Every structure is written in structure tokens, then in C-alpha cells.
Amino acid sequence: MDEHFKKYGEIKKAYEKCSETYDAVLKVGGGQIWEEAYKVVGNDYHVIGGGGLTVSAAGGWLNGGGLSASARIYGMGIDQVVEFEVITADGSKITASKCENDDLFWALRGGGGGSFGVTTSVHYKLHATKPFCEIYFVVSDFF
Numbered sequence: 739m740d741e742h743f744k745k746y747g748e749i750k751k752a753y754e755k756c757s758e759t760y761d762a763v764l765k766v767g768g769g770q771i772w773e774e775a776y777k778v779v780g781n782d783y784h785v786i787g788g789g790g791l792t793v794s795a796a797g798g799w800l801n802g803g804g805l806s807a808s809a810r811i812y813g814m815g816i817d818q819v820v821e822f823e824v825i826t827a828d829g830s831k832i833t834a835s836k837c838e839n840d841d842l843f844w845a846l847r848g849g850g851g852g853s854f855g856v857t858t859s860v861h862y863k864l865h866a867t868k869p870f871c872e873i874y875f876v877v878s879d880f881f
Contacts, residue, residue, distance in 0.1 A: 745770040746859060747778040753861070755820050756837035762864040763820055766795040768857050783864035784808065786818045796860040801852060807872060816847050818863045824855040831858070 745767040753763040764785055766775050773791035786806045788799040804815015812818065821835035822843065832855070834843040845854050 745774060747774055749778060749783070749864065750861075753820070755835055755861075760820060760863055761866070763861045764864055765859055765861050767859050768794070768796045770795050772799075779864065781867065784812075784867050784870070785862055785864055786812050786815050787862075788815070795862075796857050798852075800857075800860065801846070808870065812865060815862075819847065820861040820863060822846050822857055822861075823859040824857055826855040 746765040747767075747770060748765045749762055750765065751762050753760045762783055764775060764779060764783075771792050772788050772795050775785065775787060775795045776791070779785045786804065786808055787795065788804070788806065790799070793799050800815050800819070804818070806812075806815055809815070821833055821838075824832050824834060824842065824846070826832055832839055832842065834840070834846060836843060842854060846857070
């Protein structure tokens with residue numbers, strides 16, 4: 739059973755899935771937090787991830803759509819998923835993608851992820867790095 743709760747943190751280059759080749763993908767485990775995922779990616783790639791470093795990279799943030807600071811450029815976090823590995827209620831380990839168990843893949847992407855099984859891993863698309871500027875301001879009480 740422990741094999742289902744691994745913290746993978748693996749970058750796979752030239753990853754092929756559903757007749758598409760991705761330059762690189764990041765595989766994260768169900769219990770892996772964003773801080774760990776970001777350390778694996780480093781400055782080599784850009785991953786669309788959550789802002790909370792202690793939040794699971796394959797859990798609620800993703801099942802809620804996955805809003806990110808760079809979502810306007812690349813799309814929501816859920817749009818970056820190439821495949822899920824899920825344990826269903828009957829104990830089966832299933833891979834879900836656009837071409838394999840596609841009904842489950844689209845259901846998991848539809849915002850009800852926890853309703854269909856336990857996500858044990860996710861493969862995210864990685865993007866080439868490019869200059870990125872984030873602008874923010876702070877409002878303080880001056881009186």
C-alpha cells in the first residue's frame with residue numbers, strides 16, 4: 739500500500755502520452771507539497787502551481803481548478819495535467835488521461851476530484867522559463 743503514497747518529484751523529458759509529446763512533465767505524489775515540487779523543478783522549468791507551499795500538489799488546489807499567478811499565460815493548474823493515477827473505491831489503481839479512462843480524466847478535471855477516488859499522483863506539463871514579472875502593492879494604515 740505504501741507504493742500509492744510516494745513523493746515522486748520526477749521530471750520526465752520528451753514524455754509521450756495520447757499521441758502527444760511534451761518537452762517535460764513533473765510527476766508528483768498525492769502527499770507531495772508544492773515546496774517539494776518547486777525544489778525539484780528549480781530554475782530549469784516553470785510549473786503552474788499553487789502559492790501555498792505547504793498545500794498538496796495533487797489535492798484540493800488542483801481539484802478546485804488550480805488558480806495560479808501565471809494562469810493568464812498558461813491556463814489554470816488543472817489545464818496542465820497530462821494524467822492522473824487514482825485509486826478507486828474498489829481498490830483498483832487506474833491511470834486517467836485524454837486517451838485512457840478518459841471519462842474519469844474529464845470528471846477529475848471537472849471539480850469533483852475527491853468524489854471519484856484518491857489521487858495518488860499527477861503528471862504536470864512543464865514550461866520553458868522566460869522572464870516573468872509580478873507586481874503588487876501594499877496598503878498600510880498610515881494614521
